[in-house]
Structures are given as structure tokens and as C-alpha cells.
Amino acid sequence: MNFETIVNLFSLHGYIILFGVLTIELIGAPTPGETILTYCGYLVFRGQLNYFLTIIIATSGVVLGITASYLLGILLNETIIDKYGKYIHLGSKNLEKVSNWFDKYGNHLLIFAYFIPGIRHITGYFSGITRISFSRFAANAYIGAxxxxxxxxxxxxxxxxxxxxxxxxxxDYFIISGITLIIGIFIYYKYTLKNKNTK
Structure with missing residues (x-):
């Protein structure tokens, strides 16, 4: 769905479109999230939308979308990863290791991954696949939203x-910062794992 189409729908349905578009984006649809949010801020500037209500509705749509992807990730774990994960080195043992790491360090990723297009679409799924606790997922993903x-x-x-x-x-600044953060977390994870294996 391109931005022009969303703007046309937005002029007719307002907050409902904002909520719906952000929900389906966090489930995986290729929609321009930052553009929509910034445009909504512009409409707030013009007095066409309420600032706090826009934030509440936008955040609610994101929360619903990423929660749905988390639940779908749990389903994928049960039906696909268990059967085919070994072919991509993600068998039950490796999955448990990733899950433990993600449960321990993934809170930063859940908070800041929203700023990286493409990454925010998979963090909910990966959280479900690796079975991190819902309470930890929700605490960090919802704050990030x-x-x-x-x-x-x-x-x-x-x-x-x-x-x-x-x-x-x-x-571009947000994308570069987010990628740098993820690389840093990955390097830290690899370094920590290497040290544990050498002991």
C-alpha cells in the first residue's frame, strides 16, 4: 500500500486508518510507517488531529500488530521450526540457546528495532519463535512502540x-543508529559466547 493511497483513505477515515495501517505493518505488510506517523504529526500541527489521541491510537495499532506477530511466532515454532529448523541450523538445542540470549539481551532490540524498516517487522515473530516470556516481550516491545x-x-x-x-x-540517521546498535549487541553476544566456550 503506497503513501498516496493511505493519505486518500486517511482523509475519509482518519484515526481508523492510522490504527489499521500500523497494525498490519507490524504483522509484516510493507507500509511506510515513519512516513505515516510524521504526516500525522503534520496534521496535528495543522490542528486536524489531536496530538495525544494520535499517539494513543498509533501506539495501540503497533501494540496489536506486534502482539499478533508474537503469537504467530509461537505458532511457527510449533509447526515449522520444529520440522525444518535443523536445515538452517536452528534445531531445538540452538533454538533454546537463541531463546536464552534473546530473553537476556533482546530487550534493547525490541525497544529500538522499530526505527529500522524491515527489522521491526520480524522482532515480534522472532520473540514468539524463541519463546521469550510474554511479560518481558510486552514490557519492552510496548515501550518501544x-x-x-x-x-x-x-x-x-x-x-x-x-x-x-x-x-x-x-x-537515515535513525536507521544507521539502529543498525549500529544491533551490530553491537551481536558482537557482544558472539564475544560472550566465545568466552563461555573457552572456559
Whole structure:
């Protein structure tokens, strides 16, 4: 679904479209989340939307979407990973190791992965597949959802008529920062695992 189509629907259905689009994005649909949120911030700037209500509705849509992907991840674990995981070195033993690591260190990923297109779409699934506890998943994923939606809605509100600058400058900054964080977590994980194996 392209941005122009979403804008046209938004003019007719407003908050309902915001909620629905963000829900299906976090389930895996290729929708421009940051663009939508920043545009909503611009509409807040123009007085067409309420700032706090927009954040609440946007965050609720994200929460519903990533929770659905988490539950689907649990289903995938039972039906697919158990059967075919060994072919991609993700058998039951390796899956348990990944699950333990993700349960211990994945909170940072769950919070900041929203800022990386493509990554935020799989963190819910991976959380379910690796069976991290729902309480830990929810605590971090839901906080991340609030931070992500508030950040881009606020940016759109502050930038006003220049709201689309996000897509030429700031978006790249967030992506680079997020990728750097994930690489750092991965290196730390590999280093820690290597040290444990040498002891």
C-alpha cells in the first residue's frame, strides 16, 4: 500500500486508518510507517488531529500488530521450526540457546528495532519463535512502540510544513543508529559466547 493511497483513505477515515495501517505493518505488510506517523504529526500541527489521541491510537495499532506477530511466532515454532529448523541450523538445542540470549539481551532490540524498516517487522515473530516470556516481550516491545510513535509524530508536529525532511535526512540517521546498535549487541553476544566456550 503506497503513501498516496493511505493519505486518500486517511482523509475519509482518519484515526481508523492510522490504527489499521500500523497494525498490519507490524504483522509484516510493507507500509511506510515513519512516513505515516510524521504526516500525522503534520496534521496535528495543522490542528486536524489531536496530538495525544494520535499517539494513543498509533501506539495501540503497533501494540496489536506486534502482539499478533508474537503469537504467530509461537505458532511457527510449533509447526515449522520444529520440522525444518535443523536445515538452517536452528534445531531445538540452538533454538533454546537463541531463546536464552534473546530473553537476556533482546530487550534493547525490541525497544529500538522499530526505527529500522524491515527489522521491526520480524522482532515480534522472532520473540514468539524463541519463546521469550510474554511479560518481558510486552514490557519492552510496548515501550518501544510508544517511543517510536511519539518520536515521529512529534517530529512531524515540530517540523510543520517541512515534515517530509524526515525522509531525506533524519530517517537515515535513525536507521544507521539502529543498525549500529544491533551490530553491537551481536558482537557482544558472539564475544560472550566465545568466552563461555573457552572456559
Amino acid at each position: 510508544l517511543i517510536w510513535t511519539t518520536t515521529f509524530i512529534t517530529l512531524g508536529r515540530l517540523l510543520g510544513y517541512n515534515w517530509n525532511i524526515v525522509h531525506t535526512h533524519l530517517k
